[in-house]
Amino acid sequence: MRDAIPSLTIVVPCYNEAEAFIYCVDALKNILIDLISKQKIQENSHILFVDDGSKDNTWLQIKQAAGQSSYVQGIKLSRNRGHQTALIAGLSAVDTDVCISIDADLQDDTKCIEQMIDKYIQGNDIVYGVRNDRSTDSFFKRNTANIFYGSMSAMGVNQVENHADYRLLSKRALAALLEFKEQNLYIRGLIPLLGFHSDKVFYTREERIAGESKYPLKKMLALAIEGVTSLTVTPLRLICGMGFLTCFLSFLAIIYILIAKFSGHAVEGWTSVIISIFFLSGVQLLSLGVIGEYIGKIYMETKQRPKFFIDEKTND
The missing domain is CATH 1.10.287 (Helix Hairpins)
Known part of the structure; x- marks a missing residue:
């Protein structure tokens, strides 16, 4: 059990999320305000948006939100580097006790953030957000996801099934993750290698709040190849x-x-x-x-x- 109230950074990679941004920032701000009022996180907790070289006005919206609220911060990458690199860029800028990464499309249940904080207070350094219901996915998306996780497991990649990049990391777990210096990143395969005490929270995958998916079949295949060739021979x-x-x-x-x-x-x-x-x-x-x-x-x-x-x- 941990006695001290942690400070929290919510890291949100964004690429062309102009349509979903307003919904995302409002939902996450409400979560922060609620957790602060319950004295589960400190008042200096905030959301860190990472603009991955968006071509729309995502960065403009991030700057406007940061100017209107002390709970919002943002960084803009010089060019599009991909989701995994954008996530690492955001995690590298974290200076709080814990961080939680989540995508801007709000398909991951934001209510699990409080459960993750509770599990951190119980002594866990890593808390995985795991989807236990993909009924909102299309038949194609659902079955290709199952093939993806099955193939990765067969190839010897150690990862949590139905877990993407929705997770909590403590300060020491994050420091350990940043020790990995490779260029070819597959973060969800690196996290289990850290070995710190971990737990899971389960949730139902929601439909995308707005905009289009940034992970079509082509990118899913590229991610699978990246994971296999980066983590196993x-x-x-x-x-x-x-x-x-x-x-x-x-x-x-x-x-x-x-x-x-x-x-x-x-x-x-x-x-x-x-x-x-x-x-x-x-x-x-x-x-x-x-x-x-x-x-x-x-x-x-x-x-x-x-x-x-x-x-x-x-x-x-």
Whole structure:
């Protein structure tokens, strides 16, 4: 149990969220005011919006909200860097006892924020927000999500199923997360590696409050590839296994061909040869593609480039 009342930062990455912003800021401000009145968080608690190079007037709305309320702060990245980098940028700016990350679309139940604070006070350094009902998702979205989590688990990526980036981190858990310096970020796979005491809160996924989803199928596939190649070498091991299997099948084929040759039953034709060439060529190209993905990540990591640049802050 923790006795001291914590200060809280709610980190909200935003990309073209002009339509949803007004609903998001009002909902989160009401949560802060309620928790402060209940003396569960300190009065210096606030919301930190991170504009990930939006093309609409999201940043203008953030600045206006910050000028009207002491509960709102904002930072603007110099260009669009993606959700995971924007989230890390926001987390890097946190200077409070705890932080909670949440998306601006309000599909994650904001009422769970109080439950997360309660679990932090009970002694947890990490509290995961986990969806236990995706009935508001389309059939396609729901099933691709299940395939996504199943595939990631099969590849050896340790993550909490049906948990995205809605979570609480204590100050020491956040400090540990920021120790990871890799360029290729998959935060939901890094959090379990921290090893601190954790718990979960469960909620029903709501419909998007406004605007369009920022995670279509293309980005979901990119995120899955990022997670697998950043956290596990299972694909490389699969290539090794596939190589052994191919060699074994080729060895059997050689024995069969020699037996047929010496018994006088060899059948002339190109079918088997062509099939073999195409099969082995496909295996080689696939293997080179997977290996190339890993080599590309090594190349990017060795450059040690900055993950982001902050263009503007609301308190400048």
